[in-house]
Amino acid sequence: MAFTGMAQGSDRAAHAWIKSYPEGVDWHMPLVAEPLFSLIDKAAAQSPDRPCTSFLGRSLTYGEIGEMVDRAASGLQQLGVIKGTKVGLFLPNSPTFVIYYFAVLKAGGVVVNYNPLYSLEELTFQVKDSETELMVTLDLKVLFDKVEKLIEQKVLKGAVVCSFPALLPAAKAVLFKLLKGKELARPRNSTVRDRLRLESEVLADPQAFAPVEINPLVDIAVLQYTGGTTGTPKGAMLTHANVYLNVTQIAAWAPDLVYGQERVLxxxxxxxxFAMTVVMNLGVKVAAEMILMPRFVLGEALELIAKHRPTIMPGVPTLFNALLNHPRIASYDLKCLKFCLSGGAALPVEVKDSFEAATGCSLVEGYGLSEASPVVTCNPLEGKQKSGSIGLPLPGTVVSLRDLTDPMREVPLGERGEVCISGPQVMRGYWNRPAETAAQFAGPFLRTGDVGVMDEDGFFFIVDRIKDLIICSGYNVYPRRIEEAFYEHVSVEEVVVIGVADKYRGEAPKAFVKLKSGQSAxxxxxxxxxxxxxxxxxLPAEIEFRETLPKTMIGKLSKKELKAEEAQKSRGA
Known part of the structure; x- marks a missing residue:
């Protein structure tokens, strides 16, 4: 099913980025949509003996994962999952996530992703808002206890509980039960046992899976919750086509990837x-071995790189910065990496240059957002790259810079404008929020809330987020510009700049700085x-030194906590 909406509302001839496209990549390439689960079906059929997941010492092949996906899809159907049923995944990175992600889709359901660190209050909001009926989780108390409470409070109808020890090699599983048994829940003894299904029960009945007819351009595959540009949690409705074609676009951007021979950390x-698409789905598309980390620990990551020799490592800037500042980074050989992709936040030029100099690995910045599945632009993996740039639009993607006061008007070349996007990866809209959906679009273009400029070669540069502007004496001050200047200082490891109340200027910049280990300033x-x-x-009115800076679950530097601290100070003043 071909996507026909590319370049809506814009003149193809005016797309300056096409002349800068890397060799072997065609912006006009055909984009044919398929159901998202076809990724795992193809990999299992074409490379059944190829390792799919490596998890804490145990490896599963694509054939094994594919068989378990089919069995789980059948079991979910027997539990009542039909087309459109919302099924939550409350899981860390594990083979279980891969299996049930595709099983839910094959059964016709909609995947709703949940952060394993969510509080009960956050979970309650998202379950109710998304209308999640069934949750898939592990028998780890840190996860199961919250799911059990949701069921007790009648927020959630039921759950599938999978065994964590079963994911481990036999010897490790025995040791885990002996040494860390207190970390395991006892779902068989739960007060809500009648509303739980153990994974062994879900997979037990070998009834044939009943295929579900999917229209990729219409049917929702994933509800991805995001604060968007307003900060209010909303479910971005990503269709099968949105996610499948974004994976297709990314794979096309990396023509040197060899099917069945890559390894991704x-x-x-x-x-x-970001990880759902660029790590898991892209990994499956190219039949890569996925080296799964249930949580990121810097030392463990370096040991896994040394042992498994990954060829691709997507990450966020703070991950690369942490690697760069590891005291023994020089003793690790990272030459196995073909390239590293940075997303999720702006990549400081200093981090990019220093990482490449220290490791010999190319680190390229991309850009995206949940509402676009998520990748929109990326720097070429080979050839012309521009430091500080988010790169060029992916195939079939149009980026248009719009007037900050009138998003229906495109700005001239070289002028700042709101980054607006049209392409096959752009969401259908927000779940049950028609008014907010309408406000998020300017004609066919998705508004991002980011301010950018395009140069004569078609490379885009993000100036800042509209809502992160600091209005200082009536003038616009952009935090990212200040942060970039800080990163050029040899002693600065991390920095966050926010606007704080200022009696004279209205608002003024304040910087929170973490210095590199062993450095002073x-x-x-x-x-x-x-x-x-x-x-x-x-120039910042204040500089505050911190031992650590707050980060989100994926390691992005977070301004939310710092803004809350400053707001509290203002109220107490």
Whole structure:
């Protein structure tokens, strides 16, 4: 089923990025949509003996994973999952996530991703808002106890509980039960046992799976919750075509990937849209071996790289920064990596340059958002790259910069504008939120809330988020510009800049800085460094040194907590 909506609302001839396209990649390539689960079906059929997952010492092949997907899909259908049923995945990275992700889709259901660190309150909101009926989780108390409580409170109808020890090699499973048995739940003794199904029960009946007819362009595959550009959690409705074609676009962007011969380090959590698409789904599309980390631990990641020799490593800037600043990074050989993809947040130029110099591995920045499945642009893996740029639009994707006061008007080349997107990866809309969906689009273009510019070669640069503007004495100050200047100082490892109340200027920039281990710098030294790089308005009114800076689950530096702290200070003043 071919996608026919590319380049809506824009003139193909005006797409400056096409002339900068890397060799072997065609912006006009045909994009044919299929049901998302066809990815695992093809890999299992074509490469049944190829390792699919490597998890804590145990490997499963594509043939084994494919068989379990079919059995799980049949079991889910017997539990009442039909076309459109919302099924939650409350799981860390594990073979269980891969199996039930595709099983839900094959049964006709809609995957709803849940952060394993969510509080009961956050889970309750998302279960109710998404109308999730069934949750898939593991028998780890840290997960199961919350699911049990949701069922007790009648927020959730039921759950499938899978065995964590069963995922481990036999010897490790025995040791886990002996040494860490207190971490395991006892679902058989649960007060809601009648509303639970153990995975062994779901997979026990070998009844044939009943295929479900899927229209990829219409049917929802994933409800991906996001704060979007407003901060209010909303479910982005991603169709089978949205996600399948975004994987197709990314695979086309990397023509040197060899089917059945790649290995990808899955350090980012699959519940996050970046890892879901660029790690798991792309991995399955090219029959890569996925080296799964249930949670990211820096030392363990380096040991896994040394042992398994991954060829691809998607990550967020803080992950690469952490690797770069590991005291023994020079003793690890990272030459196995063909390239590293950075997404989820802006990649500081200093981090990119230093990582490439230290490792010999190319680190390229891309850009996306949940509402676009998520990847929109990426720097070429070979050939012309531009530091500080988010790169070029993926095949079939149009990026249009729109006037900040009138999103229906495109700005001239070189001017700042809101980044707006049209392409096959753009969501259908927000679940049960028609008014917010309408506000998120300008004609056929998805509004991102990000401010960008395009140069004459078609490369895009993000200036900042519209809502992150600091209005200082009536002038726009962009936090990212200040952060980039900080990163150019040799002692700065991480920095976050936010706007704080200022009696004279209305708002003023405040910087929170983490210094590199073994390095020192005073406020005066940092200000001296900044004064030659920034205007007086952009200079931070305050610099606060921190041992650590708050991060999201995927490791992005987070401004939310710091803004809340400052707001509390203002209220107490």
């Amino acid at each position: 899955a350090a980012l959590p699959f519940f996050h849209v 005073t406020r005066a030294e940092l200000m001296s460094h900044l004064e030659v790089k920034l205007s007086k308005l952009e």
